[in-house]
Amino acid sequence: xxxxxxxxxxxxxxxxxxxxxxxxxxxxxxxxxxxxxxxxxxxxxxxxxxxxxxxxxxxxxxxxxxxxxxxxxxxxxxxxxxxxxxxxxxxxxxxxxxxxxxxxxxxxxxxxxxxxxxxxxxxxx
Numbered sequence: 001x002x003x004x005x006x007x008x009x010x011x012x013x014x015x016x017x018x019x020x021x022x023x024x025x026x027x028x029x030x031x032x033x034x035x036x037x038x039x040x041x042x043x044x045x046x047x048x049x050x051x052x053x054x055x056x057x058x059x060x061x062x063x064x065x066x067x068x069x070x071x072x073x074x075x076x077x078x079x080x081x082x083x084x085x086x087x088x089x090x091x092x093x094x095x096x097x098x099x100x101x102x103x104x105x106x107x108x109x110x111x112x113x114x115x116x117x118x119x120x121x122x123x124x125x
Contacts, residue, residue, distance in 0.1 A: 006051035006119050010034045011041050011067070012081070013059055017104075021054060024108050030115070036060075038067035050076045052118045054111070057082035057089055057101075065089075069096035077118035079111065 008030045012018040018034045025032040033050075035041040039061050055064035055078050062070070068078050079100040080093050093101055099121065100114040 005029060005031045007031045007033065007048055008052050008054060008115060009041060009046075009050040009076075010054045011036075011038055011059060011064065012054070012056045013037060014056070017056075021111075024111070025115075028112055038062040038064070051122060052076055052115050053078040054115070055080050057093070058084060063092070065092040065096040065098065068098060077122040079114045079118055081106070081111075 008025050010018060010021045010025070010032060012021060012034065013036050015036075018036065022032050022034050033044075033046070035044065037060050053068070053076055055068060057064045057080055059067065064078075064080055068075065075097075077100075078098050079102065080098050081102050081104055082089055083104040085101070085103040090101060100118055102110055102114060
């Protein structure tokens with residue numbers, strides 16, 4: 001990992017999806033760390049703050065929106081992903097402070113565009 005590339009943290013419980021997202025983000029020029037749960041991410045106690053989180057909505061333990069809400073005001077922007085889009089899911093994401101939601105399966109360019117928007121939003125003063 002280098003300090004010059006944005007760090008994107010993926011929290012996704014599906015191993016295959018997590019590996020695919022990691023490969024996509026790395027070949028797209030991002031430093032990437034992946035975790036299978038919100039608890040694993042918290043336990044890692046990262047020395048470097050992520051520029052963006054990619055959070056699965058349906059995580060074991062704390063859901064993606066609940067976890068994001070608990071991070072408080074100093075949290076990085078997030079892109080939420082789910083296989084189960086619904087009005088309740090969208091409401092939970094908005095209530096947690098999220099702006100981006102992609103429904104699986106999604107096109108790689110849609111994810112990269114959502115991450116770029118999120119990173120830019122996070123860089124705003």
